Amino acid sequence: AQSVTQLDSQVPVFEEAPVELRCNYSSSVSVYLFWYVQYPNQGLQLLLKYLSGSTLVKGINGFEAEFNKSQTSFHLRKPSVHISDTAEYFCAVSPGAGSYQLTFGKGTKLSVIP
Amino acid sequence: NAGVMQNPRHLVRRRGQEARLRCSPMKGHSHVYWYRQLPEEGLKFMVYLQKENIIDESGMPKERFSAEFPKEGPSILRIQQVVRGDSAAYFCASSLPGGHEQYFGPGTRLTVT
Numbered sequence: 001a002q003s004v005t006q007l008d009s010q011v012p013v014f015e016e017a018p019v020e021l022r023c024n025y026s027s028s029v030s031v032y033l034f035w036y037v038q039y040p041n042q043g044l045q046l047l048l049k050y051l052s053g054s055t056l057v058k059g060i061n062g063f064e065a066e067f068n069k070s071q072t073s074f075h076l077r078k079p080s081v082h083i084s085d086t087a088e089y090f091c092a093v094s095p096g097a098g099s100y101q102l103t104f105g106k107g108t109k110l111s112v113i114p
Numbered sequence: 115n116a117g118v119m120q121n122p123r124h125l126v127r128r129r130g131q132e133a134r135l136r137c138s139p140m141k142g143h144s145h146v147y148w149y150r151q152l153p154e155e156g157l158k159f160m161v162y163l164q165k166e167n168i169i170d171e172s173g174m175p176k177e178r179f180s181a182e183f184p185k186e187g188p189s190i191l192r193i194q195q196v197v198r199g200d201s202a203a204y205f206c207a208s209s210l211p212g213g214h215e216q217y218f219g220p221g222t223r224l225t226v227t
Contacts, residue, residue, distance in 0.1 A: 032214050042220055051214055094214065100147070100214065103159070
């Protein structure tokens with residue numbers, strides 16, 4: 001069975017500072033990887049995805065993530081955060097071909113401090 | 115281009131009642147997924163449906179829960195005889211046939227009193 005670990009449950013960061021949200025997964029097969037953002041009382045919005053190809057993936061709102069197969073990681077980064085980035089971020093993995101079931105991490109709450 | 119729609123957004127039920135949650139996928143999407151989010155938890159997969167077919171229900175509790183996606187109309191997640199432990203946010207997602215990206219609705223927050 002797959003699992004996703006988000007190492008930090010809460011990350012406070014000052015406005016305009018860089019941030020990295022960590023995600024590790026366990027899987028013995030090729031996977032597809034996703035980051036979603038959830039604003040309070042809202043649904044999940046897809047930030048970015050890795051399906052194949054370049055290991056550096058760029059998403060919306062200035063976020064990017066790097067797929068590292070040897071370390072089974074998919075960390076999310078942003079060079080300069082804004083107040084509006086305050087939200088909860090979820091890393092998710094699916095096993096790819098034949099199954100589209102997403103397995104989510106428990107989430108990281110990003111708080112941007114003015 | 116309307117996104118995934120879910121209704122109601124909030125639902126309050128007393129213990130023992132039935133809860134019906136509806137999901138209308140994005141236009142052109144024929145695959146629907148249901149997930150449950152408990153407090154302080156990530157989302158947990160429940161069921162994956164295509165029109166008139168349940169493809170994967172490995173995450174569904176064995177009793178009281180059922181899902182359908184009829185040829186016409188929205189997908190329905192039905193919870194019979196609700197208990198307090200069913201209180202959660204239930205999210206629906208949809209995708210294109212063969213698509214790996216799932217687009218989520220705003221969720222239905224079920225409260226069982």
